[in-house]
Amino acid sequence: MDYRNKQSASSLPMLALYDEDPSTLAQSIVAFLNTYVGPPFHSAQRTSSALDLLRPLSRNIEGVVSIFLRRFWRTFLNLASQVPHVHEAQQKLVLLLKDLNSYSRPNEPQVKFWNGLPGLQSAINDCWQEPTPYEEDYTPYERWVNLHSFASRLYGINLLSGYKLAIKALRRALEDNESQDNMTKRCRIKAAAQWMLYSAGVLFTLMYSRPTENDRQELQSWRFTGRDVFSVNRWNFWKERFTYYGTVIGGEAVAAANSMSRIDGSRPMQGLGALPYSNY
Template identity: 85%
Template sequence: MRKEPTRYEEDYTPYERWVNLHSFASRLYGINLISCYKLAIKALRRALEDNESEDNMTKRCRIRAAAQWMIYSAGVLFTLMYSRPTENDRQELQSWRFTGRDVFSVNRWNYWKERFVYHSTAIGSEAIAAASSMNRIDRSQPTQGMGALLYSNY
């Protein structure tokens, strides 16, 4: 897979290609043609949890790419939330500071939804569509204050 664009790109084409790649993969995953949930979780965590300093274009690109996963495969990801990782996946998940027994938790799902809403002003329709898709899947369960829960129970 092509490496994520950086702030050193000469134009916007690599950013659009990165978003399109995630859009394509998320559609295939959403209809169960491929299994790539680790790519989805990595994209979501990188966009919505990383606090590393980055330029605005890279941050926007990451959020738009992550939004594709919730727009096109939120239902599959929601179901995955209640799954146990395979032994092969467990080691890689642990390298992501995975500490729970599930692939990811309701707390993380709610945090991601909250972050899409937060970024909707800057990102626009894709972030709104991602949060709306998540609401449709989880039946708009209210999110709780997630600040203290960010690094616990997931």
Template identity: 30%
Template sequence: MADEKINLQRLRDEGQATEEGEKFVTIFESAFEVISEETLEDETKRVVSELQKLVSPELPAKYKDDLFDDIWEALIGIARHVHYRHLGQSLLLNVFKELNLAEPWRNLPNLGQCMRDNWIDPTFEPVEGEDETYSPSEWLNLNSFAARLFGAGIVGWVNFPIWQLRHGLEEDASPGPDTDCRVAAASEWLIQAGPNLLRRCLLRTNFNEAQKRSYRAGAIYSGHAGLNLERWGFWKRRLGEVQSVVDEEAAASVDEAVKTMTMAAAALAN
């Protein structure tokens, strides 16, 4: 739950972190143990300072690339274990807001590709040879973290929100755990990144053919691919339709998503 203790021991038990990745995990683990609304700012500063020591700007490029790959794998492992409403999610976001301001962390090099390699939706049929997937709760936690980074403008990955919104809101929905998970993940992107998504819908960015295929419409949405106001409006209407199909937790997220979309539109209108 949102106030439960964050347990990262599994990352060590299953050998999911390299030596450098484990240092990264330990830095956050110590912060999670003492984090509160009162200590959030101080813990953010402390973690940023420790991580700046972990990756020196003077490192050779090849070593730096390998080190970041280890760090991102550890980060994804951490994010999946931090409840989507836990204060630890705010700590993760605040730390990377600060790190993103200066080299060598600026633009979070190769995080997008590492995230893509780990983007394995547990509601899809498993693919032979694919890495381990996530539990529904872990998947929602990871989506929350990715959405927070996108919502804050730290990253520009539009593929992840489009995929999750298509999967959660543009396909037929029948009651069950998979639908609960899909709708909750889609809602989380709107909750954490609604204003940024709306701004991008207004831009009507031109995508190349490969992107159009990737950002295509789902089965029950007949509009244009990519991000646009037509699709935004469809998502909002669809949230109202699926709310009665999902469980109580996902329905609460739907409520919050609709409110965020309404507030985002009102803010742009003023």
């Protein structure tokens, strides 16, 4: 089944800007993305070309490029967070960035403005803020999980350095003993699960590497410190916790545990049937 047929079976609402007075740049980005993930389903190449035309002509004026990139990625990530984490349009956006990463204009083949996706890493770090327990509806929780899914997919194909975001999400969901309301707990588990669904292989390899001193300080927990910040012991603990939560809430916790088992070669969870994605 091609993307268009899937799309008709799994409708995606139009991506939208919620600013009172959105900039021309933001309006252009949302227009291009809507015609990429929705009808008329423009190609990644065509959409990359359209997005590239938004960049400033001069790269020599101090601050112009950095301001553009900050605004560009802020809008792009805001829109990506609106795409449900289980929707195929998430992967389409990842493929778009993969294409944009290598894009150059036909008349300037030597200019690789987007190589390395400049500004994306800092933009994700800037917007990485968990919803509070006092949100008025589910939307902030849903978008938080969606953003984790998008970042994990990028990390899984080496378009983003996401290991710190991943470990912090896993630590918060699976190692933290603080009291949490049910909504927050489910959100954290679903967010953490995205890293095992889309970048488990990269994370498993990381567990065999030696953490830097900065990693030891930033990524430690009361349970895992020093060398164990990256360790098979930590990996196994995460899998045990996902397995437990899989028996309680199912959904992504089951899928995450099974994904980890496929990567490390152990037996997947048995007797839980299909993997329904539970609601909050």
